[in-house]
Each structure stands twice: as C-alpha cells, then as structure tokens.
Amino acid sequence: xxxxxxxxxxxxxxxxxxELLPKLGKPENVFIKIGMELFFNEGPxxxxxxxxxxxxxxxxxxxxxxxxxxxxxxxxxxxLGITYTTVHALGGSQMIKAAKDGLIAGTPIDKNVPKLLAxxxxxxxxxxxxxxxxxxxxxxxDQVLSLATTAKKAGADGVICSxxxxxxxxxKVGEDFLYVTPxxxxxxxxxxxxxxxxxxxxxxxxxxxxxxxxxxxxLATDPEAAYEAIKKEFN
Amino acid sequence: xxxxxxxxxxxxxxxxxxELLPKLGKPENVFIKIGMELFFNEGPxxxxxxxxxxxxxxxxxxxxxxxxxxxxxxxxxxxLGITYTTVHALGGSQMIKAAKDGLIAGTPIDKNVPKLLAxxxxxxxxxxxxxxxxxxxxxxxDQVLSLATTAKKAGADGVICSxxxxxxxxxKVGEDFLYVTPxxxxxxxxxxxxxxxxxxxxxxxxxxxxxxxxxxxxLATDPEAAYEAIKKEFN
Numbered sequence: 001x002x003x004x005x006x007x008x009x010x011x012x013x014x015x016x017x018x019e020l021l022p023k024l025g026k027p028e029n030v031f032i033k034i035g036m037e038l039f040f041n042e043g044p045x046x047x048x049x050x051x052x053x054x055x056x057x058x059x060x061x062x063x064x065x066x067x068x069x070x071x072x073x074x075x076x077x078x079x080l081g082i083t084y085t086t087v088h089a090l091g092g093s094q095m096i097k098a099a100k101d102g103l104i105a106g107t108p109i110d111k112n113v114p115k116l117l118a119x120x121x122x123x124x125x126x127x128x129x130x131x132x133x134x135x136x137x138x139x140x141x142d143q144v145l146s147l148a149t150t151a152k153k154a155g156a157d158g159v160i161c162s163x164x165x166x167x168x169x170x171x172k173v174g175e176d177f178l179y180v181t182p183x184x185x186x187x188x189x190x191x192x193x194x195x196x197x198x199x200x201x202x203x204x205x206x207x208x209x210x211x212x213x214x215x216x217x218x219l220a221t222d223p224e225a226a227y228e229a230i231k232k233e234f235n
Numbered sequence: 236x237x238x239x240x241x242x243x244x245x246x247x248x249x250x251x252x253x254e255l256l257p258k259l260g261k262p263e264n265v266f267i268k269i270g271m272e273l274f275f276n277e278g279p280x281x282x283x284x285x286x287x288x289x290x291x292x293x294x295x296x297x298x299x300x301x302x303x304x305x306x307x308x309x310x311x312x313x314x315l316g317i318t319y320t321t322v323h324a325l326g327g328s329q330m331i332k333a334a335k336d337g338l339i340a341g342t343p344i345d346k347n348v349p350k351l352l353a354x355x356x357x358x359x360x361x362x363x364x365x366x367x368x369x370x371x372x373x374x375x376x377d378q379v380l381s382l383a384t385t386a387k388k389a390g391a392d393g394v395i396c397s398x399x400x401x402x403x404x405x406x407k408v409g410e411d412f413l414y415v416t417p418x419x420x421x422x423x424x425x426x427x428x429x430x431x432x433x434x435x436x437x438x439x440x441x442x443x444x445x446x447x448x449x450x451x452x453x454l455a456t457d458p459e460a461a462y463e464a465i466k467k468e469f470n
Contacts, residue, residue, distance in 0.1 A: 012307060036300060036308030043278015064299050064323055065271060066359040072247060073271030088299055090325055091357065092364040122326065124301040129327040133385050137372035150368050 002235045003204070006058050006084075007227060008033045008182070008214035012041050023223040027054035030227075031083070033212055035060045044080055051081030058180075058212070062119050064088035067098035074102030074116075082114045084180070086160060089118040089147035096154035115178060118151030119160045120144040123183045141168060148173045158209065163198035166206045182212040186230065200233040208234075237470045238439070241293050241319075242462060243268045243417070243449035247276050258458040262289035265462075266318070268447055270295045279315055286316030293415075293447070297354050299323035302333035309337030309351075317349045319415070321395060324353040324382035331389035350413060353386030354395045355379040358418045376403065383408045393444065398433035401441045417447040421465065435468040443469075 009032050024030045032055055051057055059082045063070050077085050087099045100116050107113045130136050136143050148159045148169050158178020166179045183197040203211045220226035244267050259265045267290055286292055294317045298305050312320050322334045335351050342348045356379055365371050371378050383394045383404050393413020401414045418432040438446045455461035
C-alpha cells in the first residue's frame with residue numbers, strides 16, 4: 001500500500017474547493033486535509049459529501065477540551081466517513097482516550113474507525129514559546145517524545161510531528177504507530193509560517209508514514225502533476 | 236448591565252436544541268454556549284440562525300493551531316454574529332494575536348467584534364496531568380497566571396478559568412479583563428467530570444464576570460425557572 005500524500009486545503013469556501021478538486025485528479029486518488037477554515041465556514045455536510053464522492057479525508061480540527069466534550073465531538077466527526085482526525089496530546093491521556101472511544105462509538109457499522117492522531121507540539125511553537133509561554137521544563141525533542149508516548153499509551157493511532165522528529169520517535173515510541181508530518185516543502189519552496197520543514201524524500205528516508213503538503217501543490221500551475229511528482233518522490 | 240449567565244448546550248442535534256431553547260425563555264434573555272458536539276454535528280448555519288433570532292452566543296471551539304490557520308478560523312467564526320469565542324493560551328502569543336486579528340477581519344461592519352477568551356488550563360487538567368503529561372514546571376495557580384498574562388499581552392479580551400482562580404487573577408492580571416468561569420454548580424448538585432467547582436454566589440463574590448452553567452439548568456424540571464434563579468444569585 002502506498003504511503004499517503006495528503007493535500008492540505010487551506011481555503012475558506014465550497015466554491016474555491018470545487019475549482020481546485022478536479023485539478024488534483026480522480027477522487028479515489030486524492031487524500032485531502034480539511035482544517036478549521038473550511039470546516040468553520042461550511043460545516044460537516046461538505047465533509048460527508050466529499051467522503052461519499054470517494055475522497056479520503058483528514059479532518060484536522062485539533063480537539064482540546066474536557067474528556068466528555070471531546071468524546072461527543074469525536075463521535076460526531078466519526079459519522080462523516082473520515083480517515084484521520086486529531087487531538088492535542090497536551091489535553092492529557094484521559095482526553096485522548098475519550099476521543100478514541102468517541103470515534104469508535106460514532107463510526108457507522110460498515111465503515112473503518114477513523115485513525116486518531118495526536119498533535120505533539122505545533123510546528124509554529126518555537127523553543128521560546130515552549131519554555132517561556134507553555135512553561136515546559138523539557139527540550140523540544142524530549143517534550144515531543146513525552147507527548148507521543150502519552151498519546152500512544154492512551155490509545156492514539158499516531159502523531160502529527162515535524163519530519164525532523166520522526167527518526168527518533170520511531171526508535172523510542174515504536175514502529176507500530178503513524179507518523180504524519182506537515183511542513184513538507186519540495187526543494188526550493190518558501191517556508192511560510194512553519195519553522196521545521198523537510199523535502200518529501202527526506203520525510204521518506206526519516207520514516208514518515210504520511211506527509212501533508214499544501215501550497216506547493218494547491219498553488220502549482222498544474223496541481224495534479226505536482227501532486228503525482230510528490231507522491232512518486234515519497235513512495 | 237447584568238453579569239451574563241451562559242447556558243452550556245451540551246447536546247448533539249438541532250432537534251434536541253429546538254426542544255430545549257423555548258424552555259429557557261425569550262431569545263433576547265438567553266445567552267447560550269455552543270461547543271464542539273453541536274457544531275461538529277450541525278455546523279455554522281445553526282449558529283447564524285440562532286444569532287439572527289436574538290440569542291447571544293458563546294461559540295466555544297477552543298482553537299489551537301498554527302497562527303495562519305487560527306486567523307482564518309477566527310475570521311470564519313466572526314461572520315456568524317457570536318459574542319464570545321475561545322483559543323488555547325497554550326498555543327502561544329502569536330496564535331492568540333492571530334485569532335484576535337481574524338475576529339476583527341471577519342466581523343461584519345454593523346456588528347461588534349466577538350470577545351476572544353483564552354483557555355488557560357482545562358478544568359479537567361489535574362496537577363498530575365499538568366506536571367507529568369504536559370511537563371509544566373509551575374504549580375497550577377502559577378501556570379494559570381502565566382497563561383492569563385500571556386493571553387492579555389497578546390490581545391485576548393479575557394480568560395476561561397476555574398472560579399477558584401478568579402480572585403488571584405483579578406489582582407495580578409487586572410480588572411479590565413473578562414473572567415468567564417465554567418464549573419458552576421448550585422449548592423447540592425453533582426460535580427460530573429469537572430474537578431474545581433463553585434456556586435453562583437461564590438463566583439460572584441470571587442469576581443467572575445460571567446458564568447457558564449450546564450446540566451443544573453438544562454436538566455432541571457423547569458429550565459427557565461432554574462436559569463432565572465441562577466441569574467438572580469449571580470447578579
């Protein structure tokens with residue numbers, strides 16, 4: 001089975017979505033990530049429609065609330081036919097477990113339970129924010145390792161992390177876990193607001209199980225060609 | 236102006252919502268909190284409808300993502316005519332500022348910009364989770380104070396915190412700030428999954444600027460009477 005390349009759709013309405021999607025290829029060949037922006041504008045119905053059209057969907061809402069609320073939030077998301085969704089590991093093990101239980105409870109009988117990915121530290125969190133605003137007493141690497149370990153013990157299926165962290169995590173948290181890495185830029189692309197980036201080839205060599213790529217595909221003159229090239233480089 | 240009592244609507248669909256709302260009183264007298272569960276099931280359209288009917292709305296989605304995503308998420312929420320919304324202070328000052336900027340950018344000309352409330356530590360985060368899973372090197376009180384200070388400096392309008400933390404925060408962070416406190420139980424009610432609770436009267440005495448109350452109102456035999464009684468006790 002090929003390693004997924006997930007296209008981050010950072011756009012805010014259905015019209016732009018319908019303009020872009022046909023340019024990415026046939027639905028069954030396309031794995032998309034929907035975040036807050038599109039979901040907060042259009043809501044769950046668009047996710048359900050896209051899933052029914054054959055798209056694989058990573059619904060990336062990064063839940064972080066009390067366990068009971070996250071259980072019910074996850075239950076709602078599981079009804080939409082998604083493949084991946086996310087919680088913050090900083091929400092603690094009880095909340096992570098509640099999210100997984102909610103996904104199981106909400107999944108229709110004929111569907112697979114969505115995979116729960118825990119966000120360790122956002123790629124926009126610098127060492128300074130980690131130590132002086134989160135008041136964390138560990139180095140970035142140790143904090144990411146600690147959060148990934150907590151997430152795995154609590155029942156998450158994998159983590160979102162920087163591509164630079166995957167090698168270390170695979171050794172210490174285990175191979176039987178998903179390592180989904182945003183912050184991927186083909187050689188020569190701008191870094192935008194993400195501080196820790198890698199090329200698809202590097203991500204493959206370091207062991208990412210899936211990569212998330214946004215503007216290098218969505219803003220390409222030929223998005224499908226750019227998408228296929230990155231799939232090839234990553235597999 | 237009376238201090239708001241916000242009814243937490245922890246239900247998952249429009250049908251249950253339409254059964255409960257008439258029992259709370261006239262829309263212009265009712266301030267409701269919508270969280271992940273209802274929003275993930277029904278999406279933004281229901282929020283817009285309720286706002287147009289005259290309800291005041293706290294849309295509590297606790298955003299926590301990279302600044303650019305939160306800016307666009309907040310911009311989407313501001314179009315719905317809400318009064319309060321939330322971000323996690325753990326996301327850092329850049330993300331908090333991006334949320335406020337997004338709210339301003341998304342607010343229709345004839346509407347007020349929604350107030351941005353920062354979540355410090357969830358009421359379900361125990362000392363153990365704080366120190367051994369978040370790896371925070373401060374006590375709970377010091378961490379909440381630190382996060383509240385970061386949030387205020389970054390442009391948030393207030394914080395969500397436990398009622399037990401308000402007195403200390405008012406002195407150290409300032410009076411010109413909103414202190415919105417969930418975990419409110421009239422004397423004699425069950426504590427459910429929240430570990431730090433207070434009565435409406437205590438919350439008033441300790442300086443909460445608004446309180447959030449769920450099951451003691453929504454599960455009362457006469458929700459409107461229970462709501463009015465708590466409004467009275469808190470004002």
